[in-house]
Amino acid sequence: MAFNYSFADRLSNAGTDSPFAVGIEVAALERQGHKVTKMHIGQPDFPTPENVKEAAIKAIHENKTGYTTSNGIFELRQTVVEELKKRYGVDVDPDGVVITPGTKPMLFMAAFALLNPGDEAIVPNPGYGAYHSSVYLAGAKPVSLPIVEEKKFSFDHEALKSAVNSKTKLLMLNTPANPTGGVLTRDDLKVVRDLTLENQQMMVLSDEIYARIVYDGKHESIYSFPEIQDQVIYADGWGKAYSMTGWRMGFGAMPVEVAKKVSSVAINTYSGVVNFNQYACIEAYKGPQAAVDTMLKEFDARRKLIVGLLNEIDGVSCVMPKGAFYAFPNVKEICKRTGKNSQQLQHWLLHEHDLAILHGTAFGSLGEGYLRFSYAASQNDIRAGVEKMKKAFASV
Ligand SMILES: Cc1ncc(COP(=O)(O)O)c(C=O)c1O
The missing domain is CATH 3.40.640.10 (Type I PLP-dependent aspartate aminotransferase-like (Major domain))
Known part of the structure; x- marks a missing residue:
């Protein structure tokens, strides 16, 4: 018989930090042979200087x-x-x-x-x-x-x-x-x-x-x-x-x-x-700051790339971010067309289209109708990831 654990109430309202929760799902899909494009976590893809x-x-x-x-x-x-x-x-x-x-x-x-x-x-x-x-x-x-x-x-x-x-x-x-x-x-x-x-x-x-x-x-x-x-x-x-x-x-x-x-x-x-x-x-x-400058330049190129590509998708609009390495496109029109909220969109994109991103509501109720892309990913991954979303959205 399973033990009946008794947990502290204080944890009932704690979050799960979605990038880490999605990371577990991604690892499971990869073990099954899926080629997932990973844009869910805010982690620079550069080595430490x-x-x-x-x-x-x-x-x-x-x-x-x-x-x-x-x-x-x-x-x-x-x-x-x-x-x-x-x-x-x-x-x-x-x-x-x-x-x-x-x-x-x-x-x-x-x-x-x-x-x-x-x-x-x-x-x-x-x-x-x-x-x-x-x-x-x-x-x-x-x-x-x-x-x-x-x-x-x-x-x-x-x-x-x-x-x-x-x-x-x-x-x-x-x-x-x-x-x-x-x-x-x-x-x-x-x-x-x-x-x-x-x-x-x-x-x-x-x-x-x-x-x-x-x-x-x-x-x-x-x-x-x-x-x-x-x-x-x-x-x-x-x-x-x-x-x-x-x-x-x-x-x-x-x-x-x-x-x-x-x-x-x-x-x-x-x-x-x-x-x-x-x-x-x-x-x-x-010490020298050249590595920070190099990363910033590359993030800037990726920022322009991803925002340009996202804005080409029918039903999606994305404000140009001014800092960090996240794009937060508005997908309210897609939610309407598909009948899915942003959490359901995230699940669908991951499990049926091999694209790992986060739903806006992972960051609070007012994130509904948005998705979060981390562009601390290579330009190839950005192209592949946005293309997967474009195809998915075109299919509905
Ligand atoms: C706004 C913000 N603050 C803090 C953190 C956590 O940083 P650290 O990994 O140094 O704990 C993050 C990580 O994504 C973040 O986005």
Whole structure:
């Protein structure tokens, strides 16, 4: 007889992070001989730069293999401080920097450190699933901030203002954004700044993991407004910009008082990040940046290719993304024609047409009628993937 397991209620509203769930389905199809075109996961298809790999190997040979302080080694935290000064002109205390095992844990740790049951946290919808999950897991209530295509996938200023109330403890932002590729403008950020100053109970968590992947113009950050720095947690990581997703390295920069609480979550869960990986991250920021530039150029070419091809499909329209490596085509017309919602479209495209992408609702209810393509895939895969979708849609 099967054991009757009893599980914690808190996990009932946690997401499954769709790229990983779809990855399991893809692996099963491949074992059956299917040639699946994989555009479901946001992972650069480039190797980690050689100088970065060498720095980790050197650190291993130097026996940098024991525990480190839970918030990360001082040299890396200082390197992050210098990087943030260079990017945004801000002065951050190295004790306000916490190095984390990937950027995702930083989101959870912020939610755990700041939220109580009854508190509200505003999260983008559609938006990266971990925002919603981390708020739920902390026992608080996520409140949707609609991200709208008509605003080039930014938010409506009035909608943000009306979402904030005295219970709002956290506002989560993401620019450039997953899944839409949208970016926040300086005007959007000024609205956030003013609202943050008016609401002294509210912190802003700005996830800028795609800060280095911006195509048109300059990356704008809430961190460049020093007047609200004591209400901001800036989150970033090495995974996307340096093709280091599997190294699991991220960080948060925040007021020292907040960093102490966040570090306490680290101390009580994973103790600290991999020692020698931290030396690789120092090299990533301090060493040559040519590999980042090469990737960005290639992503830009792929961006133009995929958006051009998607817009050639009858019933599909796709806004040109301004950052990250995702295209988020509107397929509402196809949903109407086929009678399928975007989740059913995703399932159909994977199981009957060997194309792995994600449905917009994997990122929140307002993603209905959209699909997400990751173009961190080769140009050949982009051509093959969009062709599969074109044929599938033409058949209905
Ligand atoms: C917006 C956003 N934040 C955070 C993450 C997680 O990054 P990491 O792999 O460093 O945990 C991702 C990964 O796709 C992401 O898209």
